[in-house]
Amino acid sequence: MVDRDIDGLALPDPAAIRLARERIAPYVRVTPVLTSHSLDEAIGARLFLKCENLQQVGAFKARGACNAVFSLSEERAARGVVTHSSGNHGAAVAYAARCRGIEAHVVMPDNAPKIKVANVEGFGAKVHFCLPNVAAREKVCSEVERATGATLVHPFDDRQVIAGQGTATLELLEAVPDLDAVVAPVGGGGLLSGTSIAAHGVNSGIEVYGTEPAGADDASRGFASGRVEPMPNPQTIADGLRSTLSARTLGALRTHVRGIAICSEGAIVAAMRLVWERAKIVIEPSSAVPIAAMLEGTLDVRRKRVGVILTGGNVDLDKLPWQ
Amino acid sequence: MVDRDIDGLALPDPAAIRLARERIAPYVRVTPVLTSHSLDEAIGARLFLKCENLQQVGAFKARGACNAVFSLSEERAARGVVTHSSGNHGAAVAYAARCRGIEAHVVMPDNAPKIKVANVEGFGAKVHFCLPNVAAREKVCSEVERATGATLVHPFDDRQVIAGQGTATLELLEAVPDLDAVVAPVGGGGLLSGTSIAAHGVNSGIEVYGTEPAGADDASRGFASGRVEPMPNPQTIADGLRSTLSARTLGALRTHVRGIAICSEGAIVAAMRLVWERAKIVIEPSSAVPIAAMLEGTLDVRRKRVGVILTGGNVDLDKLPWQ
Numbered sequence: 001m002v003d004r005d006i007d008g009l010a011l012p013d014p015a016a017i018r019l020a021r022e023r024i025a026p027y028v029r030v031t032p033v034l035t036s037h038s039l040d041e042a043i044g045a046r047l048f049l050k051c052e053n054l055q056q057v058g059a060f061k062a063r064g065a066c067n068a069v070f071s072l073s074e075e076r077a078a079r080g081v082v083t084h085s086s087g088n089h090g091a092a093v094a095y096a097a098r099c100r101g102i103e104a105h106v107v108m109p110d111n112a113p114k115i116k117v118a119n120v121e122g123f124g125a126k127v128h129f130c131l132p133n134v135a136a137r138e139k140v141c142s143e144v145e146r147a148t149g150a151t152l153v154h155p156f157d158d159r160q161v162i163a164g165q166g167t168a169t170l171e172l173l174e175a176v177p178d179l180d181a182v183v184a185p186v187g188g189g190g191l192l193s194g195t196s197i198a199a200h201g202v203n204s205g206i207e208v209y210g211t212e213p214a215g216a217d218d219a220s221r222g223f224a225s226g227r228v229e230p231m232p233n234p235q236t237i238a239d240g241l242r243s244t245l246s247a248r249t250l251g252a253l254r255t256h257v258r259g260i261a262i263c264s265e266g267a268i269v270a271a272m273r274l275v276w277e278r279a280k281i282v283i284e285p286s287s288a289v290p291i292a293a294m295l296e297g298t299l300d301v302r303r304k305r306v307g308v309i310l311t312g313g314n315v316d317l318d319k320l321p322w323q
Numbered sequence: 324m325v326d327r328d329i330d331g332l333a334l335p336d337p338a339a340i341r342l343a344r345e346r347i348a349p350y351v352r353v354t355p356v357l358t359s360h361s362l363d364e365a366i367g368a369r370l371f372l373k374c375e376n377l378q379q380v381g382a383f384k385a386r387g388a389c390n391a392v393f394s395l396s397e398e399r400a401a402r403g404v405v406t407h408s409s410g411n412h413g414a415a416v417a418y419a420a421r422c423r424g425i426e427a428h429v430v431m432p433d434n435a436p437k438i439k440v441a442n443v444e445g446f447g448a449k450v451h452f453c454l455p456n457v458a459a460r461e462k463v464c465s466e467v468e469r470a471t472g473a474t475l476v477h478p479f480d481d482r483q484v485i486a487g488q489g490t491a492t493l494e495l496l497e498a499v500p501d502l503d504a505v506v507a508p509v510g511g512g513g514l515l516s517g518t519s520i521a522a523h524g525v526n527s528g529i530e531v532y533g534t535e536p537a538g539a540d541d542a543s544r545g546f547a548s549g550r551v552e553p554m555p556n557p558q559t560i561a562d563g564l565r566s567t568l569s570a571r572t573l574g575a576l577r578t579h580v581r582g583i584a585i586c587s588e589g590a591i592v593a594a595m596r597l598v599w600e601r602a603k604i605v606i607e608p609s610s611a612v613p614i615a616a617m618l619e620g621t622l623d624v625r626r627k628r629v630g631v632i633l634t635g636g637n638v639d640l641d642k643l644p645w646q
Contacts, residue, residue, distance in 0.1 A: 032355040053603045273640060280376045280636035282603040313603035
């Protein structure tokens with residue numbers, strides 16, 4: 001797929017994130033920030049949980065998708081939008097397009113769970129199936145672009161998407177201004193890029209950390225090497241974090257992020273369960289990754305005031321990973 | 324047990340609930356009010372979920388217990404408090420006593436789940452075991468009162484407890500002033516009494532409804548007959564709603580409540596699952612009862628703006644009722 005940005009490394013600045021916040025305000029929720037004494041005790045820090053699991057479509061992805069869709073000119077918007085995602089981003093683009101009253105095309109692998117297909121279709125999007133591999137996905141996506149003139153809304157390698165994802169951190173820092181650190185999971189890096197740019201736009205002294213599963217640790221390796229480190233076959237329950245950084249998001253991380261910590265699969269499941277049990281909220285495995293890294297001690301934020309972006313809450317309640 | 328109120332029918336007035344709110348403010352959370360488009364669609368109303376599952380100890384019970392404990396004179400408080408409960412009220416009294424720095428005694432049946440015993444002990448309370456029947460429970464409770472001079476904090480038949488439970492509705496109506504109706508579950512009736520008095524203190528036009536399981540329908544029957552209707556053997560998964568109204572709470576309900584709807588066990592489980600899946604929060608079966616009654620249609624609030632008190636989120640994550 002062709003990246004539509006003129007400069008494939010361009011990132012939003014803090015002003016773009018503030019503008020995104022105004023732009024998407026009618027379509028996204030100001031999510032609550034929750035605390036839990038027993039989580040704090042388990043970790044030895046004071047945690048402030050930014051609950052994007054309670055966001056529209058059950059994930060922060062609604063923010064970036066809405067900002068991208070509502071940034072389009074009338075003329076481009078009229079031709080619709082297209083994306084590839086079997087997860088939260090697909091639903092988010094479908095939701096954003098419905099909010100704007102335009103057509104959305106979502107390319108999904110033909111083995112995607114029926115409930116995810118139904119969810120995207122429920123927002124009125126047109127689903128295009130492809131074989132479950134990257135080449136097939138990009139081919140179908142390009143075909144839709146050519147046939148319809150729809151604009152691609154990339155899941156993370158897009159300035160407007162990154163700006164939208166950063167708006168959660170603006171809200172978090174308004175609710176809790178005196179944070180020492182902010183932690184988010186990292187997959188393709190859109191959320192972590194937006195989070196870190198937004199945080200440093202408010203206060204350059206805030207420490208921003210990424211966290212990822214050991215079985216999908218391309219961001220840790222890329223952060224260390226300075227190069228995008230392809231990872232063709234990531235292995236993790238945290239299905240939202242299987243993407244690889246782009247040159248753009250790696251650039252943001254190298255500028256703004258203090259470090260990236262990894263965690264084990266067992267810690268992800270334990271952290272997910274702990275949050276359900278103690279904070280009484282439903283989070284998906286990807287959301288649990290920052291807590292998992294703190295529990296394992298690979299991320300040491302003890303005695304600090306720490307904002308945590310809980311990214312989403314879309315799980316199959318019939319298949320819980322601790323059962 | 325002796326009711327310590329001079330008048331066993333006395334109820335708090337709206338001013339007492341406002342005072343309770345100030346008194347307990349340092350010890351309880353202002354819980355968020357959440358909305359969910361898909362829940363609204365399923366029910367045909369606009370719901371505003373007051374999330375007491377996100378309250379201290381995971382239940383609204385923290386409000387009433389804190390108000391009762393902090394209402395005591397220094398002299399009485401110094402002798403401690405006692406209650407009988409294997410559920411959320413026991414933990415709430417233990418929590419409130421710890422907040423005030425006084426001793427709490429909690430009488431629990433000797434077959435109570437270990438996790439519930441550990442929870443109460445974790446707040447520093449002393450647990451007294453009894454045989455699992457009402458006579459044994461009251462005997463042990465009286466013995467503790469005589470031996471220690473501790474004050475009984477009844478789970479619902481207590482003016483200060485009722486006033487504390489009403490504070491959730493004050494917050495709800497500040498967050499969403501233009502509600503048509505407020506719905507809560509009813510067990511012993513402490514929450515529903517406080518809810519209805521608080522609501523009518525703000526706006527006498529608000530419709531207040533109770534909801535209860537068909538297998539524990541003493542409140543419906545008492546509401547109709549005007550008498551307390553004993554129910555020795557209630558059968559429901561909603562373990563927080565197995566108590567019988569007292570003369571005091573029945574009096575409040577007969578004055579302030581429009582109606583009480585019942586629901587089936589199947590609807591409770593379906594409603595619980597729907598809230599987890601759509602609103603992304605963990606609620607216990609008792610919390611799901613208002614939604615269950617709306618789904619079954621025994622409570623018709625269609626096209627209205629409806630506040631729902633979600634009472635708690637303490638569940639065993641290894642034994643979910645839909646599995």
